[in-house]
Amino acid sequence: MEVLFITSNEGKFREVEKIGRRYSVEVRWHREEYFEPQASSLHEIARISCEILSKKIGKPFIIEDSGLFIESLMGFPGPYSSYVFKTIGNEGIIRLMNGIENRKAYFLAIVAFFDGKDIHIFEGKTEGRISEAIRGNKGFGYDPVFLYGEKTFAEMGDEKNEVSHRRKAFEKFFRWLGKQG
Ligand code: ITT
Numbered sequence: 001m002e003v004l005f006i007t008s009n010e011g012k013f014r015e016v017e018k019i020g021r022r023y024s025v026e027v028r029w030h031r032e033e034y035f036e037p038q039a040s041s042l043h044e045i046a047r048i049s050c051e052i053l054s055k056k057i058g059k060p061f062i063i064e065d066s067g068l069f070i071e072s073l074m075g076f077p078g079p080y081s082s083y084v085f086k087t088i089g090n091e092g093i094i095r096l097m098n099g100i101e102n103r104k105a106y107f108l109a110i111v112a113f114f115d116g117k118d119i120h121i122f123e124g125k126t127e128g129r130i131s132e133a134i135r136g137n138k139g140f141g142y143d144p145v146f147l148y149g150e151k152t153f154a155e156m157g158d159e160k161n162e163v164s165h166r167r168k169a170f171e172k173f174f175r176w177l178g179k180q181g
Contacts, residue, residue: 003020003060005030005064008033010140015167016064022174035049037049040079043110047119050063060114062112066108067079068105068107069106070097071105072102091134094130094131094145103130103147104127105129106165107142111169123168124166128148130147131146131147136154138153
């Protein structure tokens with residue numbers, strides 16, 4: 001089985017490609033930075049982006065919208081994760097969290113699959129904490145500031161793919177896909 005994954009983010013694609021192999025799904029990369037509407041939830045952003053893209057692509061594909069939600073910052077950057085990463089980045093996150101004791105955070109991934117007619121949504125969430133400093137050089141995005149247990153995602157390498165939000169969302173999707181025949 002083969003699925004087309006539309007994303008501009010190589011880190012996301014590489015992780016999903018590996019998860020797909022476990023389910024005998026070949027994930028093909030359609031590299032494109034598509035328009036993302038501003039909305040208050042990742043679900044909404046993923047669904048609307050998927051609807052807009054479906055008119056252009058015209059055949060089955062998946063997209064994934066993800067974000068980092070920090071409890072003491074009321075869920076910020078959440079749906080604005082991409083913009084915040086491009087602007088203040090990990091250094092900015094560490095500065096914003098300076099002196100804050102509650103460092104709980106989670107990553108959320110929403111997979112939207114267009115089957116040629118309808119859209120199907122799958123979700124994955126992984127809880128952790130914001131580190132006191134930037135640590136590790138594997139992974140991408142916020143990985144160097146997201147602690148899962150004692151290590152940051154950027155220190156974990158391939159182990160991240162066993163426990164991540166992306167892994168959970170795509171596992172649901174691949175299992176569902178397998179049942180569709
Ligand atoms: P798309 O083309 O797929 O939209 P993107 O990088 O713009 O790629 P999002 O819109 O989903 O992705 O933005 C999510 C932001 O959160 C982005 O800055 C990512 O780097 C970051 N992010 C998402 N998943 C992550 C992960 O597993 N580890 C670290 N950072 C992550």
